[in-house]
Amino acid sequence: MLYITTKYLKPGMILAKDLYLYSSSNFSSLMLVKGQVLNNTYINRIKYHKFDGVYIENEAFSDIDVESYISDKLKTKALKEIRDTYYEFQIGSGKITPYMIKQMSSIVKNIVTELLYKDDLAYNVIDFKNYDSYTFQHCLNVAILSISTGISLGLSEYKLNEIGLAAILHDIGKMLIPLEILNKPGKLTEEEFEIIKTHPVNAMNQLKNLVSPAVLRAIEDHHEKIDGTGYPNGKENSNINPYAKILAISDVYDALTSDRPYRKAVFPNEVVEYLMGCADKHFDYEILNHFIKIIVAYPIGTFVRLSNKQLAVVVKNYSENISRPLVRTINKDGTVGEDLDLLHDKEYMNVTILDMGYDYENCSVTNTLIASK
Numbered sequence: 001m002l003y004i005t006t007k008y009l010k011p012g013m014i015l016a017k018d019l020y021l022y023s024s025s026n027f028s029s030l031m032l033v034k035g036q037v038l039n040n041t042y043i044n045r046i047k048y049h050k051f052d053g054v055y056i057e058n059e060a061f062s063d064i065d066v067e068s069y070i071s072d073k074l075k076t077k078a079l080k081e082i083r084d085t086y087y088e089f090q091i092g093s094g095k096i097t098p099y100m101i102k103q104m105s106s107i108v109k110n111i112v113t114e115l116l117y118k119d120d121l122a123y124n125v126i127d128f129k130n131y132d133s134y135t136f137q138h139c140l141n142v143a144i145l146s147i148s149t150g151i152s153l154g155l156s157e158y159k160l161n162e163i164g165l166a167a168i169l170h171d172i173g174k175m176l177i178p179l180e181i182l183n184k185p186g187k188l189t190e191e192e193f194e195i196i197k198t199h200p201v202n203a204m205n206q207l208k209n210l211v212s213p214a215v216l217r218a219i220e221d222h223h224e225k226i227d228g229t230g231y232p233n234g235k236e237n238s239n240i241n242p243y244a245k246i247l248a249i250s251d252v253y254d255a256l257t258s259d260r261p262y263r264k265a266v267f268p269n270e271v272v273e274y275l276m277g278c279a280d281k282h283f284d285y286e287i288l289n290h291f292i293k294i295i296v297a298y299p300i301g302t303f304v305r306l307s308n309k310q311l312a313v314v315v316k317n318y319s320e321n322i323s324r325p326l327v328r329t330i331n332k333d334g335t336v337g338e339d340l341d342l343l344h345d346k347e348y349m350n351v352t353i354l355d356m357g358y359d360y361e362n363c364s365v366t367n368t369l370i371a372s373k
């Protein structure tokens with residue numbers, strides 16, 4: 001399968017994965033099923049719901065299979081329950097019940113179980129969030145990324161459950177902040193930023209006695225930075241809760257790879273560069289090295305441009321070096337070229353990936369030719 005941006009979808013293309021619509025009003029909506037041949041009506045529906053792209057079947061790339069990171073059933077259930085808990089918290093002006101915590105813990109337990117049984121933790125996810133369900137999808141992704149990092153670090157199941165719970169609840173305090181500030185398209189004033197900074201403490205105050213002290217500290221410290229420039233307390237390295245150090249990395253990764261009202265999503269390869277640049281300043285170096293093993297710089301099924309001027313599609317990633325995947329080139333006439341293993345094949349050591357793009361100019365030609373094979 002190939003990841004094709006909505007702009008380049010054409011009637012006749014075949015959907016390679018079920019397409020779910022996650023919105024705050026309806027969480028269990030299966031919009032289109034795998035195998036569906038797209039026509040103009042379906043393409044318009046995909047555009048209407050603001051999907052940036054979908055996976056399309058393609059003979060030349062039939063060996064590329066992008067698995068869901070957790071099962072669709074669990075994802076739908078998790079998003080619905082996170083949404084309910086966050087809204088109840090908002091409606092009750094910060095009240096949270098032991099029942100709600102029990103619900104969240106049970107979701108986390110299911111996620112931990114699914115991830116522990118996964119052979120490959122590579123996070124090959126292009127996750128464009130629906131605007132109105134951003135917070136819930138973000139919390140779920142932070143939980144998934146943090147638990148996966150915990151698995152890579154060799155943490156116990158007990159600790160994985162604690163990290164997951166802290167991740168799911170980490171931004172609940174934002175529900176008490178006015179939406180005009182949270183979604184403000186421009187730069188925040190100092191006053192507005194002070195309000196944003198209250199969210200870890202808001203959450204901590206309400207969750208006291210309901211979660212373990214470690215979970216509480218993780219939520220409180222998720223915006224602290226190793227060099228002491230974070231908030232709310234400006235804690236330095238050894239004083240920051242260890243779970244919070246994991247949450248901080250997952251939080252920034254997921255936020256930057258998402259479209260926000262004030263900026264477009266950043267490509268995963270650029271986010272990896274950014275994170276590495278912040279090692280030992282904002283983020284813990286060792287934890288970051290484990291995090292880098294579970295994410296990918298170039299998600300499979302997406303287009304990259306090589307230093308030899310060729311366009312290629314990412315076929316396989318290697319956790320040993322996420323910047324040098326196996327790619328399949330595409331010739332100028334839209335036919336498929338050869339596989340280049342940028343990590344293992346000495347012949348291609350001098351070939352580098354210049355950049356990635358979900359919709360290069362020349363993809364419009366390429367997509368038509370490849371997809372109509």
Ligand SMILES: [Fe+2]
Pocket residue numbers: 170171199222223
């Ligand atoms: Fe936060």
